[in-house]
Amino acid sequence: MRLAVFGATGGTGQQLLRQALDLGHEVTAVVRDASRLPADLRGRLDVAQTDVMDPGAIASAVKGRDAVLSAMGARGRGPTTVQSGGIAAVIKAMTQTQVRRLLMVSASGLVSGADDGPFTQYVLKPLVQRMLRHPYADLAESERLLRASDLDWTIVRPSRLTDEGRSARYRTALDRNIRGGLSTTRADLAHCMLGLITDQGSVRRVVSVAS
Numbered sequence: 001m002r003l004a005v006f007g008a009t010g011g012t013g014q015q016l017l018r019q020a021l022d023l024g025h026e027v028t029a030v031v032r033d034a035s036r037l038p039a040d041l042r043g044r045l046d047v048a049q050t051d052v053m054d055p056g057a058i059a060s061a062v063k064g065r066d067a068v069l070s071a072m073g074a075r076g077r078g079p080t081t082v083q084s085g086g087i088a089a090v091i092k093a094m095t096q097t098q099v100r101r102l103l104m105v106s107a108s109g110l111v112s113g114a115d116d117g118p119f120t121q122y123v124l125k126p127l128v129q130r131m132l133r134h135p136y137a138d139l140a141e142s143e144r145l146l147r148a149s150d151l152d153w154t155i156v157r158p159s160r161l162t163d164e165g166r167s168a169r170y171r172t173a174l175d176r177n178i179r180g181g182l183s184t185t186r187a188d189l190a191h192c193m194l195g196l197i198t199d200q201g202s203v204r205r206v207v208s209v210a211s
Helices: 011-022 055-062 082-097 118-131 134-146 184-198
Strands: 004-006 025-029 046-049 067-070 101-105 150-156 160-164 171-175 183-185 205-210
Touching: 004 011, 011 025, 011 184, 025 055, 046 055, 055 082, 067 082, 082 101, 082 134, 101 134, 101 184, 118 134, 134 150, 150 184, 160 184, 183 184, 183 205, 184 205
Parallel strands: 004 025, 004 067, 025 046, 067 101, 101 150, 150 205, 160 183
Antiparallel strands: 171 205
């Protein structure tokens, strides 16, 4: 498949690039600064260095792709529109170029409910939501924009991300949280996202993933 990856220089983005290339996909990394890509990856993929907030600038990077994967996210805890601004631009560019499939990384901490268990629902997640209120507000707006679009989207919500490698087994759940799922390795997240590209059951659904 032909894939475009946004947020490609981050930890999850790099996992998406490496695993997609290892699976034989044709990959375009859409980045602001190509120098932040690891040297060993640059010769294996196409690189589109551009303003990811500009739909016109990224249109050529998504045109003709079978799927677009977004691992964009803000650094820090301050007010931000990195995620929502980027997703708005991606949605517009995909609509203009008639590309349908979009998978976006969100966060399981964004929502809480009975599926979490009492401690997580009433103590842990409220604390995290207060600490990350600005990035989470941006994530929530990104999810709203996706749901309002006509694209074949999937929102992927990992737990706290770690840099450990692939686990022997990770868990997923549709439209609900995962009880006891306190962390997700970036390698597991990338593996899950790549597997969901052709999964029609995940279209216009939320998939939680935990290692």
